[in-house]
Amino acid sequence: QSALTQPPSASGSPGQSVTISCTGTSSDVGAYKYVSWYQQHPGKAPKLMIYEVSERPSGVPDRFSGSKSGNTASLTVSGLQAEDEADYYCSSYAGSNNYVFGTGTKVTVL
Amino acid sequence: QVQLVQSGAEVKKPGASVKVSCKASGYTFTNYHMHWVRQAPGQGLEWMGIINPSGGSTTYTKKFQGRVTMTRDTSTRTAYMELSSLRSEDTAVYYCARAGYGAKHYCDYWGQGTLVTVSS
Numbered sequence: 001q002s003a004l005t006q007p008p009s010a011s012g013s014p015g016q017s018v019t020i021s022c023t024g025t026s027s028d029v030g031a032y033k034y035v036s037w038y039q040q041h042p043g044k045a046p047k048l049m050i051y052e053v054s055e056r057p058s059g060v061p062d063r064f065s066g067s068k069s070g071n072t073a074s075l076t077v078s079g080l081q082a083e084d085e086a087d088y089y090c091s092s093y094a095g096s097n098n099y100v101f102g103t104g105t106k107v108t109v110l
Numbered sequence: 111q112v113q114l115v116q117s118g119a120e121v122k123k124p125g126a127s128v129k130v131s132c133k134a135s136g137y138t139f140t141n142y143h144m145h146w147v148r149q150a151p152g153q154g155l156e157w158m159g160i161i162n163p164s165g166g167s168t169t170y171t172k173k174f175q176g177r178v179t180m181t182r183d184t185s186t187r188t189a190y191m192e193l194s195s196l197r198s199e200d201t202a203v204y205y206c207a208r209a210g211y212g213a214k215h216y217c218d219y220w221g222q223g224t225l226v227t228v229s230s
Contacts, residue, residue: 001171003154034215038155045205045223046147046155051216089155093215097160097169099145104154 004029004090004102011108012080020105022073022090028100030071034093037066037075041086049088050075077107085109112136114206114221121227127194130224132206139187140164143209145217146180146191148202156202160209161189196228 005023012018022029022037029035035053038046048057050066053073063078073092077084090102117131132144146158159170161180168180179192189206204224207217 032215034213036216038217040155045220046207046217047220048216048218051210051218052213057218091155091157091216098171099157099160099215101147101155101157 001094001100004100006102006105009106011110013110014080016080017078019074019076020088022102024071024092028092028094029073032093035073036091038089039086080109082109112219114219116221116224119225122196124197124230126196128226129190129192130204132189132221134187143214144189145207145209147205147207150202198228201228
């Protein structure tokens with residue numbers, strides 16, 4: 001199972017939007033509505049930001065949104081804030097009780 | 111509140127085994143699957159496997175099959191991940207993470223991580 005492909009980095013100024021892509025295959029991202037996104041600050045455990053493509057857990061700001069088209073999922077952070085600077089990882093169900101993470105994207109707030 | 115508390119850092123020699131524990135509290139342990147994920151220094155997240163604490167059934171990613179064993183003790187609400195035949199590339203932070211209720215296809219709570227260092 002190969003890792004999902006994410007851009008290594010993305011950036012934006014405070015208040016702007018940034019979108020991160022997550023490209024898989026027809027066996028994982030393209031096959032299921034089970035894409036999730038995690039935020040990880042340095043030295044910390046990951047935090048769930050989006051599940052089932054576009055659902056937000058309680059407590060996650062509505063500035064975070066998710067979508068999917070074909071084999072590519074996306075996470076958009078609107079109204080960027082300094083605290084959004086972190087690494088972001090996507091994950092997808094890959095069938096047969098298997099899962100795969102993305103390669104990760106470092107988001108920088110300029 | 112949901113908490114996952116993992117065991118402390120370990121230093122192991124190549125060829126040895128390590129067993130990491132993950133004690134759950136604040137929810138019904140047997141109602142939620144548990145994922146195990148690792149992260150090598152400066153690298154991304156890597157999914158290792160999942161255990162159903164209710165019946166103990168497991169699924170391991172191919173990369174670790176034959177080297178990893180995930181178990182649980184329902185009496186102490188603790189999940190375990192044991193990795194054998196350790197090599198330097200296994201140096202990483204290992205996380206347990208609770209799966210979402212029902213469709214278990216995401217991790218909603220994470221442990222604090224356990225650093226395992228493999229060095230001669």
